[in-house]
Amino acid sequence: MQLRASPHDALSGAVALPGDKSISHRSLMFAALAVGESRITGLLEGEDVLSTASALRRMGVPVERHADGTWVVQGVGVGGLAEPEEPLDLGNAGTGARLLMGLLAGHPFTSFMTGDASLRARPMRRVIEPLRQMGAAFLARSGERLPLAVTGRADLLPLAWESGVASAQVKSAILLAGLHTPGLTTVIEPLPSRDHTERMLAGMGARVTREALSGGRVRIGIEGQPELRPQSFRVPGDPSSAAFPAVAAAITPGAVVRLEGVGLNPLRTGLYTTLAEMGADIAVDNRREEAGEEIGDITVRGSALVGVEVPPGRAPSMIDEYPVLAVAAAFARGRTVMRGLGELRVKESDRLSLMAEGLAACGVDVMVEGDDLIVEGGRQPAGGALIDAHLDHRIAMSFLVLGGRAAAPVTVQGAETIETSFPGFASLMTGLGARIGAVAP
Structure with a gap:
């Protein structure tokens, strides 16, 4: 299955995320x-x-x-x-x-x-x-x-x-x-x-x-x-699923997206800490606790991001979010260095290699040094690529987010596994203003 993301304008709306x-x-x-x-x-x-x-x-x-x-x-x-x-x-x-x-x-x-x-x-x-x-x-x-x-x-x-x-x-x-x-x-x-x-x-x-x-x-x-x-x-809303509309909003000028009922377990929120360090406009309100887990509503507004260095000690709190963080880094001014990502090599795919290959295919300056991923951002990615997600749902969603802000559409092959973790991803994103659709065989 192939999905294609085309460039979109500002995103807006409030959505509830699938369960964690x-x-x-x-x-x-x-x-x-x-x-x-x-x-x-x-x-x-x-x-x-x-x-x-x-x-x-x-x-x-x-x-x-x-x-x-x-x-x-x-x-x-x-x-x-x-x-x-x-x-x-x-x-x-x-x-x-x-x-x-x-x-x-x-x-x-x-x-x-x-x-x-x-x-x-x-x-x-x-x-x-x-x-x-x-x-x-x-x-x-x-x-x-x-x-x-x-x-x-x-x-x-x-x-x-x-x-x-x-x-x-x-x-x-x-x-x-x-x-x-x-x-x-x-x-x-x-x-x-x-x-x-x-x-x-x-x-x-x-x-x-x-x-x-x-x-x-x-x-x-x-x-x-x-x-x-x-x-x-x-079950609270999945913070790993929330990462995709959150990053899409953060890299889109004029975007205002509210993500409701998201889990805020401190061992799951490394991405949001990192985005805030990059200058993202993120606010959390309506905090409460359900079944021993803190949840809240996250509002993300489009903002100018800057590159940062992400320490290896943060990896356990955001291991599933590095692919979409790499997309945010592609739009951030300057260099973003994500250190200690060896664990990404044994996920649904070798996510470290696939992200580097896909970003390069979309015109982003990227390199892998050992277990570190380095992205040079600051200019709009060219896009226009066909990305093989190797049946990895997070790789697929990450490049669909990138395609929404690239100069040309990005097509993702092997996108059917998105349903394993985020059923309704494409419709939720299009409801916010994204342009994601199936490609006819």
């Missing part, structure tokens, strides 16, 4: 581990999250969507999943696959997991290695990739794991496996990653600890074998 993808996956999984009925409102109904719901159903969890959009999950308790009769196909859902591996590690049966071409290419070693040490067995393709088989155990061993990367997916998989052990499981991260897992499990009755260590490290612990309480989850 990270919290949506976790709401379904954690509700399945509770004892009793949980209700979820605002769930992201993108393909990734629906794949997680389908996998849970295959393991005996009643998951139902009501006509009013509320999802109801009848929890089976920690350790209560049933052996699936068929392979679990997670589609493009990396979060769903990695967290599910942590759940399956604590069940004494063998499951088979697969996904689409993009998911099958992604490395799983960082999750598999600690789970193996806890007692689960894995048989995977070369490079520890899907398809794979996981054989869990009812008597997993507690683990003290020091992670080499700040990854919420790795941390969450270990903590979920830790729910099935008779003691304390801990994870030490070099920098804090998003903490939805800890917040949500603590709210359901799990015993979760968090301790700051020297050098910015953090230790998170969980006591195994709790009985989790069912919850009423309200």
